[in-house]
Amino acid sequence: MRYLEPLEAAPAQTFDVALLDLDGVVYRGPDAVAHAPEAIAAARAGGLGVMYVTNNANRPPSTVAAHLTEIGVPTEPEEVTTAAQAAAGLVSSEHAPGTRVLVVGGTGLREALAAEGMTVVRSADDDPAVVVQGFAPEVGWAELTEALLAINAGAEHIASNLDATLPMERGSAIGNGSLVAAVVNATGTMPRSTGKPQPAIFEQAAARAGAERPFVVGDRLDTDLEGARAAGYPGIHVLTGVDLAPALLACVPEQRPTQLAHDLRGLLEPHPAVEQDGLWWCCRGAAARFDSDSGTLIVARGEDHLTLTDGDEVDLDELRAACAAAWDAADRAGVPTVLTRCPQIRVRPDRKDAGAIA
Ligand SMILES: [Mg+2]
Known part of the structure; x- marks a missing residue:
């Protein structure tokens, strides 16, 4: 079984159209999410099509497009699909x-x-x-x-x-x-x-964009990512909005993303494989396993094995490995999630941009 799909090339090169959620992905209230305008511009310059998909049924596409343009994401009304x-x-x-x-x-x-x-x-x-x-x-x-x-x-x-x-x-x-x-x-x-998590909104958005290989990017598992699975599209979960590491660890099968990223820079980067090695799930240098005796997740830090508890920080590869470990344990046990109480852990930003992410 494979949890989280590797992409050898960046999503912007692998797929043809990104179906992007807005709140928590591109903007938060009146402001752009960190790195979003630059990442979208770079992905578009490389040929990726973009369609913004929102459950907001109040604001017409022209208003949404004007707001996006104002925060540094130039957008036409035709690039917005609303519920x-x-x-x-x-x-x-x-x-x-x-x-x-x-x-x-x-x-x-x-x-x-x-x-x-x-x-x-x-x-x-x-x-x-x-x-x-x-x-x-x-x-x-x-x-x-x-x-x-x-x-x-x-x-x-x-x-x-x-x-x-x-x-x-x-x-x-x-x-x-x-x-x-x-x-x-x-x-x-x-x-x-018809809105997310129903697949209709994503299917209509993909059709309007003329997409052949669309993918979804979202920050909410029960709308964006569940809708992506329902439509049969890959779904990248970003950690800039509603659902963070604890929600991911407890994620039920029908809401699991196919890739994880800190933010929209994940459009421009390859995504690593997460592979099983005995009891451990490994992602590049990171390794995690589920301990069924204690019902906890353990990550390897060199020779040390750290049991994840509230307040701990992990890096993104450790989170990928821990998600695979938790999801695999849930699937083996035949339950939606094995974690009755998720450790309230946080994901450390990459060292190169520490401080750049709020
Ligand atoms: Mg959102």
Whole structure:
């Protein structure tokens, strides 16, 4: 069994289009993630196509592209695929142009449905055939009630995405999934969803980019990486966003990435193999194993064997080896993860850029 796939050439040379998540990968709030603008520019200069894929259904592609351009990542609106577009794509694949669609959401969702030729309405009294629900900060009781009235009258319910929370600077905010849950609590029926981790958004993004060998880059295992696996695309996990080393060690099979990187410079570097040697999993000079007696992970440091505990630091190759050890142990035991409590370890930045990563 192989955990984490080696790439002898950099991903930018191996694949043709990168499907990049935005928040936690390219930017964090208003600012660019360290190294992201330079790495994307270098990858594009080498011929890699780029499509940004976001579960944000509120901001239209033109707004997303303008924000990216402002932080030093020049982007055209055609290089952005939103969950709103994915939802509109699903509606137009099943309904004729002119179909009345009740939109519960913002500008991005209304524009995406109009672009597919749908007639956007705001009231259940307009007899919509479909209710499409996406996040917008202004969505409240009145809109949710229109959705309920329309669904009870026979309209189909589609959600742009089901993210329970939305990252904000002050912490987690109510996400679209939580607003959808209010409607579901009243209807008793779950909607179909098109955003990550559903593969539809990645498949539509790859098709729009004309990709033959696409790959996904993300920072969340339960959306980006699970969606990559569902679509059958390789998935690189970067450590600049939501899910860090502890989440990776406990990662369930359907969310495991195929490569790990500190940040988007991982687009430009080969990725090492992780190979089994007896009880140990080895990545270049690093080695790790799972100790089933104590339920802990052990890394080799020269002659010393260090049991990973809270506060320990590992380098990226040690994390790769430790992930393989933990995932292999889970697969052998036939459980999603063997680690009931993950050691809260941190990944050391490369020595050459210590201090460059926040
Ligand atoms: Mg993200």
